[in-house]
Amino acid sequence: MSKVGRTFGVALATSTVLTFGAALMLACVACQAADGSITAIVGATVIHPERDLPSAVSPDSTLIIAGRRIESIGPASSARVPAGATLIDGKGKWVVPGLIDSHVHFFQSGNLYTRPDAADFNAWMPYAKEVERNKARLPATFKVWLASGVTGVVDIGGPFWNFEVRDAAAKSPAAPRVAVAGPLLSMIDRVKLDLGDPPIIKIASADEARALVRRELQRKPDFIKVWFIHRQGDDLGAQAAIVKAAADAAHAAGVRLAVHATELIVAKASLRAGADFLVHSVEDEPVDEEFLALAKRRHALYCPTLFVTLGYRYALSNTWQPTEAERRLADPQILAAMNDLRNIPREMLPERVAKAMHQPAPPRPSPIALQNLRKVWDAGIPVAMGTDAGNIGTVHGPSVFREMEIMTQAGLTPLQVLRSATSNGAKAMGMERETGTLAPGRLADLVILNADPLANVINLSRIHRVIKDGEVFVPDELIRSLPR
Ligand SMILES: [Zn+2]
Numbered sequence: 001m002s003k004v005g006r007t008f009g010v011a012l013a014t015s016t017v018l019t020f021g022a023a024l025m026l027a028c029v030a031c032q033a034a035d036g037s038i039t040a041i042v043g044a045t046v047i048h049p050e051r052d053l054p055s056a057v058s059p060d061s062t063l064i065i066a067g068r069r070i071e072s073i074g075p076a077s078s079a080r081v082p083a084g085a086t087l088i089d090g091k092g093k094w095v096v097p098g099l100i101d102s103h104v105h106f107f108q109s110g111n112l113y114t115r116p117d118a119a120d121f122n123a124w125m126p127y128a129k130e131v132e133r134n135k136a137r138l139p140a141t142f143k144v145w146l147a148s149g150v151t152g153v154v155d156i157g158g159p160f161w162n163f164e165v166r167d168a169a170a171k172s173p174a175a176p177r178v179a180v181a182g183p184l185l186s187m188i189d190r191v192k193l194d195l196g197d198p199p200i201i202k203i204a205s206a207d208e209a210r211a212l213v214r215r216e217l218q219r220k221p222d223f224i225k226v227w228f229i230h231r232q233g234d235d236l237g238a239q240a241a242i243v244k245a246a247a248d249a250a251h252a253a254g255v256r257l258a259v260h261a262t263e264l265i266v267a268k269a270s271l272r273a274g275a276d277f278l279v280h281s282v283e284d285e286p287v288d289e290e291f292l293a294l295a296k297r298r299h300a301l302y303c304p305t306l307f308v309t310l311g312y313r314y315a316l317s318n319t320w321q322p323t324e325a326e327r328r329l330a331d332p333q334i335l336a337a338m339n340d341l342r343n344i345p346r347e348m349l350p351e352r353v354a355k356a357m358h359q360p361a362p363p364r365p366s367p368i369a370l371q372n373l374r375k376v377w378d379a380g381i382p383v384a385m386g387t388d389a390g391n392i393g394t395v396h397g398p399s400v401f402r403e404m405e406i407m408t409q410a411g412l413t414p415l416q417v418l419r420s421a422t423s424n425g426a427k428a429m430g431m432e433r434e435t436g437t438l439a440p441g442r443l444a445d446l447v448i449l450n451a452d453p454l455a456n457v458i459n460l461s462r463i464h465r466v467i468k469d470g471e472v473f474v475p476d477e478l479i480r481s482l483p484r
Pocket of ligand 1: 103104105156388
């Protein structure tokens with residue numbers, strides 16, 4: 001552990017030096033933030049995603065930020081802008097709360113080499129090298145998130161060094177807020193991911209579950225996470241007892257339980273055992289009244305992650321193409337690696353990949369998952385937008401725009417999607433009193449847009465400025481400052 005910690009510290013320090021010039025430039029744009037100075041966005045349309053139409057939209061408004069927090073929001077005609085405030089012209093612009101991605105993994109990069117348990121490219125690119133790269137690249141990954149308008153993320157499971165990621169983000173001049181879970185309590189082994197600090201740990205009994213939860217609680221996790229894989233022949237009751245032991249131990253310490261459960265019976269068993277957060281869609285069959293009642297009784301959050309399986313299929317068949325937003329906002333180092341399949345000799349390709357490349361079929365989002373999202377939304381269960389970024393084909397940052405576009409295919413309106421990505425995301429972070437909405441006293445985490453996000457969710461990618469903790473960032477400058 002200490003060795004990992006040291007390496008990590010060094011990596012961050014090096015990168016701080018590399019980006020110091022860029023940081024100065026950013027600081028200049030940001031001007032005054034945490035020091036109590038004032039920024040005023042004058043004459044913008046302010047969106048309150050937690051409200052319904054028409055009260056969700058306040059045209060011609062002035063929003064004043066003092067230090068880290070929002071001081072006031074009101075009609076531009078009556079707002080009094082303090083002398084010396086930094087002015088941002090809000091005419092023809094929209095202001096929304098900073099986006100929150102409620103499901104990401106920093107130990108994964110989104111490239112081909114990041115999940116050898118799914119597609120093993122070790123012969124071409126050793127997995128240990130990939131993970132070292134991901135650690136060293138964290139300051140860049142943080143900036144990519146901010147540039148995409150994302151001011152908060154939940155890393156819902158990874159190695160113990162995940163806790164250092166949260167610390168690094170908190171200390172970084174340009175990073176989203178980060179909530180974390182540690183290693184996943186899993187029903188199955190994932191030996192290919194074990195480099196000494198495994199992200200996934202097999203648990204065979206309730207006692208083992210309690211022991212690992214105890215270890216993680218020492219690091220003050222935001223969630224305990226269970227990877228509830230149920231295969232034919234597995235004893236669902238025995239598995240549920242493990243989940244319940246984890247839930248009880250987490251809840252006794254005031255920590256919530258997040259569960260990966262993609263089948264209806266498994267999701268129900270998770271909710272009965274105490275799950276607070278379902279981190280994926282139910283994909284195998286339509287959710288029923290019993291499921292909806294269980295989720296409501298637990299006040300559970302539901303995160304659909306609709307794009308991630310498509311991302312794997314595009315990337316592993318060499319048909320992955322960046323979206324327009326990804327071309328502008330993704331980490332260029334990751335973009336450059338996304339089509340590496342062209343360069344890898346055929347004999348080094350995993351069997352599955354060789355097959356997929358031979359017969360690539362355009363993947364579609366699961367109709368059942370789409371239908372379930374709509375049912376869950378209509379039942380009043382809070383939905384939190386999440387990408388599962390870091391998985392193969394789902395890049396950190398701008399993949400939020402892919403995810404939100406697919407959510408509209410389920411019949412959610414742009415306002416509903418925006419709510420899932422702001423005020424509901426804040427619930428996932430456990431920060432709903434601090435961020436996710438625009439109101440006096442809230443942290444100044446927000447995005448200024450050049451186009452109306454309620455006309456089309458893709459307009460959430462047309463970002464003029466991102467403000468986090470009162471600091472103003474320019475997306476282009478953040479991306480330009482990344483080491484190539
Ligand atoms: Zn995940």
